[in-house]
Amino acid sequence: MSSTTYCTKCKRTPHPGSQFKKCSRCRMAAYCSKKCQMVHWDVHGEICVPCSPNEVWGIRITVKNSNSTRTWKPLEYFQHELLSSNHPIFSRGESCPVTKRVGVPLIIYSTRLHGEGGTAGLNETSGKPRLRVEDSDGFAPPSWQKCEGPGECIVVREDGKPLTRELLEALYSFIVDLMAYPGITNEAWASWQGLLAPSVWQMYARKYYQAQNNAGRLGFDDFFPLVD
Ligand SMILES: [Zn+2]
Ligand SMILES: [Zn+2]
Incomplete structure (x- = not known):
């Protein structure tokens, strides 16, 4: 699926050649940092299903x-x-x-x-x-x-x-x-x-x-x- 090319929360893109980590449960969202992941959980949690x-x-x-x-x-x-x-x-x-x-x-x-x-x-x-x-x-x-x-x-x-x-x-x-x-x-x-x-x-x-x-x-x- 999509979403590996930028942070789902802040929309930042990773340095060339590297990738942001995907949400381990759904593998749909990707985040640049733990902070972005935590802040975004209230929104993402609802659809975080494999x-x-x-x-x-x-x-x-x-x-x-x-x-x-x-x-x-x-x-x-x-x-x-x-x-x-x-x-x-x-x-x-x-x-x-x-x-x-x-x-x-x-x-x-x-x-x-x-x-x-x-x-x-x-x-x-x-x-x-x-x-x-x-x-x-x-x-x-x-x-x-x-x-x-x-x-x-x-x-x-x-x-x-x-x-x-x-x-x-x-x-x-x-x-x-x-x-x-x-x-x-x-x-x-x-x-x-x-x-x-x-x-x-x-x-x-x-x-x-x-x-x-x-x-x-x-x-x-x-x-x-x-x-x-
Ligand atoms: Zn981010
Ligand atoms: Zn998820």
Whole structure:
């Protein structure tokens, strides 16, 4: 897997020819020092499980109370979940065009919309689809619009890289901001579609991570796109 080319916590890279030590339990994370490893444990501990090659970390999004009017705090709704390659998300899930356009290709699986014998139900937070919107107009497909009521969905990266709750939170925030952009109705100086680019997302995410990090939230160390 990835993560050996830089420290998972501080993103430092090792001297040429040398390598940082990997977490001995999961072999996924790597750290430049014991200090970085310890500081990062509160974040990493949740997903520090030995994975087999046919497993990947996804996230389950759960809505506990759709009528809740309190401010949405995404991390409360996101739970890490280890998915094996025979999970139905890989055969019946739908890809999310907007996230794909910005370079984070996600597949979304709704336990009610795609699950066996499930009744129709909306599966994203606050009763509105966010991730599964079309890149042409920002609308959810008809099958999603027809659904009502809370439900659950699972998301995973199509490229097999692990998905973190922090990344998903930043993506949600990005899409919500895109929706509020006047360009979606052709009244702005730039087209909405022009914003669906990896560079725009990366600038947005970097700032988002920085703001959360400044607010003292763990897990929002400097954002950068994982290239390996
Ligand atoms: Zn470090
Ligand atoms: Zn680990």
